[in-house]
Amino acid sequence: xxxxxxxxxxxxxxxxxxxxxxxxxxxxxxxxxxxxxxxxxxxxxxxxxxxxxxxxxxxxxxxxxxxxxxxxxxxxxxxxxxxxxxxxxxxxxxxxxxxxxxxxxxxxxxxxxxxxxxxxxxxxxxxxxxxxxxxxxxxxxxxxxxxxxxxxxxxxxxxxxxxxxxx
Numbered sequence: 307x308x309x310x311x312x313x314x315x316x317x318x319x320x321x322x323x324x325x326x327x328x329x330x331x332x333x334x335x336x337x338x339x340x341x342x343x344x345x346x347x348x349x350x351x352x353x354x355x356x357x358x359x360x361x362x363x364x365x366x367x368x369x370x371x372x373x374x375x376x377x378x379x380x381x382x383x384x385x386x387x388x389x390x391x392x393x394x395x396x397x398x399x400x401x402x403x404x405x406x407x408x409x410x411x412x413x414x415x416x417x418x419x420x421x422x423x424x425x426x427x428x429x430x431x432x433x434x435x436x437x438x439x440x441x442x443x444x445x446x447x448x449x450x451x452x453x454x455x456x457x458x459x460x461x462x463x464x465x466x467x468x469x470x471x472x473x
Contacts, residue, residue: 307339307340307341307342307355307358307359307362307364307366307367307368308325308326308329308339308340308341308342308367308368308369308370308464308468309326309341309342309343309344309351309355309358309367309368309369309370309437310322310323310324310325310326310327310341310342310343310344310369310370310371311323311343311344311345311346311351311370311371311372311433311434312343312344312345312346312394313346313394314346314393314394314433315391317372317374317456320346320371320372321372321454321455321456321457321458321459322370322371322372322454323343324458325341325370325454325458325459325461325464326341326342326343326370327341327343328341328461329341329461329464329465330342332461332465334465334466334468334469334472335468335469335470335471335472335473336472337365337366337468337469337472339465339468340358340362340364342354342355342358344437345394345395346393346394346433347393347394347395347397347433348388348393348397348398348399348402348433348436349397349399349436350393350395351393351433351436351437352436352437352439352440352441352444353440355367355369355437355441356440356441356444356445359441359445359447364447365447365448366412366447366448366449366468366471367412367441367445367447367448367449367450368412368417368449368450368451368452368468369434369437369438369441369449369450369451369452370451370452370453370454370464371433371434371437371451371452371453371454372453372454372455372456373453373454373455373456374456376455376456377423377424377453377455378421378423378452378453378454378455378459379418379423379424379425379426379452379453380410380414380415380417380418380421380423380424380425380426380450380451380452381410381414381425381426381427381428381429381434381435381438381450381451381452381453382409382410382414382415382425382426382427382450383407383408383409383410383427383428383429383438384407384408384409384410384429384435384436384437384438384439384440384442384443384451385406385407385408385429385431385435385439386401386402386403386404386405386406386407386408386439387400387401387402387406387431388400388401388402388431388432388435388436389430389431389432391431391432393432393433402436402439402440403440404439404440404443404444405443407439408438408439408442408443409442410438410442410449410450410451411442411445411447411448411449411450412448412449412450412471413448413450413471414450416470416471417450417452417467417471420466420467420468420470420471421452421459421463421464421467426453429451429453430453434451434453437451438450438451
């Protein structure tokens, strides 16, 4: 299962939502990709990702979100401490429940190799970080998060990378 986010702040057309909609239902190696668009909410986004993963019987959860600082990168570490920017619900918790840091439970390095991008240990302080922290901590299914640039990323590139992970 892959997830992206809807609009937020100054991002009216989120490229992560376009990406997951384009890949929903396609095959990537042995997997059928299920794409879901989530609300940009510290609590709601991760909770819905976990709920959807359980509903569809996901074998892997890959979250996608737009990086407002550019570049394609696979995030390896989510932190409990957050910034002060409110989510779409107007909420801005200072901290998430759970350990101070949570590592991706899917192979971030292998995904970065397949995507031909770098691995990062800083998922930021906004909802993408909350997604990685909460989903990797709460799910028994391997999970990892990918930031994509504002111009988006080719669905075929992501499909090929997902297929490579299955081998």
